[in-house]
Amino acid sequence: MRFLLLSALLLIASPLHAAERLNVVASFSILADFVRNVGGDRINLTTLVGADSDVHVYTPAPGDAKRIAEARLVIVNGLGLEGWLPRLLQSSGSKAQLVTASAGVAPLKLGSTADPHAWQSVPNARIYVTDIANALAAASPDDAEAFRAQTKTYLDKLDTLDREVREAMAKIPPERRRVISTHDAFGYFTAEYGIRFIAPLGVSTETEPSARDVAAIIGQIKAQKIPAVFLENISDDRLIRRIAAETGAKVGGTLISDGLTGEKGPAPTYIDMVRHNIKALTSALDH
Numbered sequence: 001m002r003f004l005l006l007s008a009l010l011l012i013a014s015p016l017h018a019a020e021r022l023n024v025v026a027s028f029s030i031l032a033d034f035v036r037n038v039g040g041d042r043i044n045l046t047t048l049v050g051a052d053s054d055v056h057v058y059t060p061a062p063g064d065a066k067r068i069a070e071a072r073l074v075i076v077n078g079l080g081l082e083g084w085l086p087r088l089l090q091s092s093g094s095k096a097q098l099v100t101a102s103a104g105v106a107p108l109k110l111g112s113t114a115d116p117h118a119w120q121s122v123p124n125a126r127i128y129v130t131d132i133a134n135a136l137a138a139a140s141p142d143d144a145e146a147f148r149a150q151t152k153t154y155l156d157k158l159d160t161l162d163r164e165v166r167e168a169m170a171k172i173p174p175e176r177r178r179v180i181s182t183h184d185a186f187g188y189f190t191a192e193y194g195i196r197f198i199a200p201l202g203v204s205t206e207t208e209p210s211a212r213d214v215a216a217i218i219g220q221i222k223a224q225k226i227p228a229v230f231l232e233n234i235s236d237d238r239l240i241r242r243i244a245a246e247t248g249a250k251v252g253g254t255l256i257s258d259g260l261t262g263e264k265g266p267a268p269t270y271i272d273m274v275r276h277n278i279k280a281l282t283s284a285l286d287h
């Protein structure tokens, strides 16, 4: 009897009906891919900033407030990436739990600004995924075991990926481990894997570089004989093409920085993204 009563109480207290799937919103495509790998088909997942879009300067769509209002969990990167989010959260009147996926990461600073691109290190991606898994399991205990199993499978894939990056980067001669990218999105990649990135734009794409910034980069490319410049899938490529033309550095291809591509593109998942980037870097630098 006591057991029955307890079960009944638990049923009433449980915010989810057993048959109902957990509603989760992820702020942008890379986080959404992590969440999908943990939650699989046991969750309803909505992504706010979709493929090939710039999360730094997003303008919320009309339906976003409603999506957030219906969510149990809203998963964000944090570290200042989603400057547009606090207002959207407030206007939605959402009671969702906010999960900051980068909370367990040691942040890099550029001056007084935190660098938000922590996912560009695979060990950091591991931390993101583990924290997302814990949040999902706490919100939907009935699914916790399935989430744990799916997470383990995915973390094993990330470990393999991390080894691939290290092996690929080790093949690039040390003096060639320098490239130009559009904005400063690869600080964590540099810290983890030792390829130096120099960018005319800072850690956000919100501001335009000054003529002086561009001139400084051009001087640096010539002085240090930087072999390659890279485009980004989320940014306008005119600036980088101009820098390439003025310096003679070759355009090494496109790096995927802050957003996955669509299904038909080269990087519909995080793992595809990292593999695409190491291939672009090694084919431009590895000789």
Ligand SMILES: [Zn+2]
Residues within 6 Å of the ligand: 056, 117, 183, 184, 185, 203, 204, 205, 257, 258
């Ligand atoms: Zn960025």
